[in-house]
Amino acid sequence: MKLAFFPGCMIQVRFPQMEAAVRKTAPALDVELIDLPGLGCCPDPVFFKSLHKLDWLTLAARNLAIAEQAGLDFVTICSGCTETLAEASHLLNDDADLRGQVNERLHKIGMEYNGGVATRHLITVLRDNLGFERLTASVTRPLTGLRVGVHYGCHLLKPRKIMQVDDPDHPTVFEDMLRAIGAEPVDHVERVICCGKSCRDCNLPEEMTLTVLRSLKTAEVDMMGVICPSCFDSFDIGQIKISRKHKLGYTIPPVYYFQLLALAQGLTPAEVGLDKHKIKSERLLTL
Amino acid sequence: MKEKKRVRISHDFREQLGLVLEGDGVNYCYQCGACVGDCPTARFSEDFNPRTIMQSVLYGLKEEIASDTLPVWMCSNCFTCFDRCPQEVKPIEVIIALKNLMASEGIVPKGVEAAAAGILKTGRSAIVSNTTVRRREELGLPPLEELDAGELRTLLDADANGEGEK
Numbered sequence: 001m002k003l004a005f006f007p008g009c010m011i012q013v014r015f016p017q018m019e020a021a022v023r024k025t026a027p028a029l030d031v032e033l034i035d036l037p038g039l040g041c042c043p044d045p046v047f048f049k050s051l052h053k054l055d056w057l058t059l060a061a062r063n064l065a066i067a068e069q070a071g072l073d074f075v076t077i078c079s080g081c082t083e084t085l086a087e088a089s090h091l092l093n094d095d096a097d098l099r100g101q102v103n104e105r106l107h108k109i110g111m112e113y114n115g116g117v118a119t120r121h122l123i124t125v126l127r128d129n130l131g132f133e134r135l136t137a138s139v140t141r142p143l144t145g146l147r148v149g150v151h152y153g154c155h156l157l158k159p160r161k162i163m164q165v166d167d168p169d170h171p172t173v174f175e176d177m178l179r180a181i182g183a184e185p186v187d188h189v190e191r192v193i194c195c196g197k198s199c200r201d202c203n204l205p206e207e208m209t210l211t212v213l214r215s216l217k218t219a220e221v222d223m224m225g226v227i228c229p230s231c232f233d234s235f236d237i238g239q240i241k242i243s244r245k246h247k248l249g250y251t252i253p254p255v256y257y258f259q260l261l262a263l264a265q266g267l268t269p270a271e272v273g274l275d276k277h278k279i280k281s282e283r284l285l286t287l
Numbered sequence: 288m289k290e291k292k293r294v295r296i297s298h299d300f301r302e303q304l305g306l307v308l309e310g311d312g313v314n315y316c317y318q319c320g321a322c323v324g325d326c327p328t329a330r331f332s333e334d335f336n337p338r339t340i341m342q343s344v345l346y347g348l349k350e351e352i353a354s355d356t357l358p359v360w361m362c363s364n365c366f367t368c369f370d371r372c373p374q375e376v377k378p379i380e381v382i383i384a385l386k387n388l389m390a391s392e393g394i395v396p397k398g399v400e401a402a403a404a405g406i407l408k409t410g411r412s413a414i415v416s417n418t419t420v421r422r423r424e425e426l427g428l429p430p431l432e433e434l435d436a437g438e439l440r441t442l443l444d445a446d447a448n449g450e451g452e453k
Contacts (some may be wrong), residue, residue: 012423012431013413020426040410040434046364047402048412050386051395053308055443059406062442083366091308098308109438158366159377168370194327200360200396207331208363273426 001129004067005033006085006119008078009041010229017273018229021258022077022122024272025265028138029130031122033075036066042084045155046198049084054101060088061102065113074119077258079228083155083163085119090162121156123227123257124165127173135180140266141287142182148260149186149221149252150174151212151235153228154194168192174225177257181264185225190215195234209234210242216252223253223281225260232256236278253281263287297347303388304344310384315374316341322368322378328361335361337368337378344381353389360386360396407445410434 011018026033041048042060049056064085067074076082092099093115103112120128126135157168166173171192175185196208213235216224226232235254243250255274262272269275269285305311322337323329329336335358343351352359359382368378389395406412415431423430440446 009411009413013411013415013419016419016423016426016428020428023428035429037432038434038438040436040439041406041412043406044402044412047399048406050383050399051390051403052443053383053387057308058442059439062439105442109442154363154365154367159369161370168367194363194365196327196331196363198364199328199362200399201332204328204331204361204363208327211331271426273422276422 001030001125002032002034002072003075003125004036004070004072006039006042006063006067006074006076006081008076008081008229009044010080011078015229015232015256017276018077018232018256018258021256021262021272024267025138025258025261028265029126029134031075031125031130034070034072036070036072038066039063042078042081045080045084045087056084057088057091057098058102058105060084061092061106061113062109062111064089064092064117064119065106065111067117068113069111073117075125076119076121079121079153079155080230082119082121083158087159087162089115089117089119121165121227123156123173123177126177132176132180135177135261138261139181139264141264143260143264144182146183146260146283147186147220147222148178148183148225148255149188149216149219149223150178150191150225151195151216151231151254152192153226153231156227157192174227174257178225178260181261183260183264186219186221188215188219188221195231195238197230197234205234205238206242206245209238210246213239213242213248213250213252217250221252222283223255225257226254227257229256240278251279253277253279253284255281255284294346294348297349300347300349301344304381304384307384307387309377309380310388312376312378313341313344313381316345316376316378317374318342318345319373321371321373322376325367325371326363327365327367328363332361334358337362337382340382340385341376341378344385352385353392353394359389360399406436407440407443408436410436410439 178185196205259272
């Protein structure tokens with residue numbers, strides 16, 4: 001299955017190990033990732049959007065126009081990019097006047113967007129188009145006995161009507177994907193709360209992140225599974241800062257789903273940058 | 288005796304906000320409070336309550352909500368209120384519209400403007416460092432493409448510093 005690849009800035013620049021994990025696991029899943037030239041920031045659904053929503057929509061439409069020109073749908077691997085591009089498509093498809101207004105701007109650089117691009121996160125493509133059986137079929141080293149507490153994050157699932165991925169209150173897609181590669185998903189109380197990263201207030205991000213960490217600690221997980229680079233940041237370096245401040249000694253390694261898949265496919269931890277995380281999983285590094 | 292605060296209703300502010308994309312959703316708010324129950328920010332802070340923000344907008348109490356610190360910038364941007372609202376007000380989008388309106392008046396918290404300006408300077412929201420280049424090489428990833436950020440600025444009528452002509 002051929003899809004236009006939208007890795008996103010944060011993954012490309014700050015957490016390239018996530019991009020490596022996706023690029024290295026995709027071939028065995030029959031996903032062909034096409035790199036289109038000229039793709040810019042999605043742009044980010046928090047700060048950029050909060051300054052000027054029409055500018056945000058216009059830059060998103062430019063990216064969508066590039067995929068439309070190539071005749072491909074987008075596959076994303078960052079929850080933030082998924083939210084921006086899916087919401088932008090929704091707004092542009094829903095409102096012809098708004099699309100006209102955005103296209104007037106796009107014409108200045110010789111582009112136009114006509115609503116022909118769908119944006120889906122890779123996990124949605126795997127579930128709906130390829131099937132989790134394909135995940136299982138690609139596994140050569142099942143992660144048997146590995147207890148993973150899931151942190152969903154917000155933008156993969158919400159807003160529900162636009163994202164159409166899973167029930168945001170009772171999601172199962174991440175747990176299903178973990179079972180498909182032999183790992184054991186572990187339920188915990190704060191599975192679907194926000195990590196707090198986007199709050200512009202000094203205490204809230206810390207309180208929310210800490211709430212998730214306490215929940216995971218109580219559930220006695222080996223590690224936490226994440227799907228969003230922003231959440232990863234909160235729980236990798238963020239966890240070190242919080243744990244030090246509160247003298248908690250927490251070291252719950254956050255791991256991106258596709259890094260786990262890579263290990264299950266027989267790749268080494270270093271090939272997907274697991275040795276570069278601030279909080280390392282000894283158990284995974286010695287696989 | 289405690290002095291009672293007098294509320295002066297102003298429709299101008301609501302009309303002004305209605306000009307921002309999805310800022311007019313607030314007109315459908317009937318103050319039920321469904322947006323509050325699962326709001327993570329409201330759970331952790333008494334200073335943030337999406338229902339009272341909607342109420343302030345409905346009354347036109349601009350000075351209560353338009354500041355660079357509190358309360359709209361505390362929003363976690365999680366979209367839970369978007370899903371919960373029975374009136375499709377999309378409180379988060381009204382809050383974003385409020386931020387847009389404040390930004391057009393130069394009221395923006397530190398760091399937010401810089402983050403956005405970076406996108407118009409380089410095309411990306413994160414700064415490519417030598418570590419980025421080295422790490423990508425080690426992982427066997429293709430080098431990052433040099434983006435034409437000038438095209439983005441043309442698109443938005445922004446200058447080289449990423450400042451838009453709004």
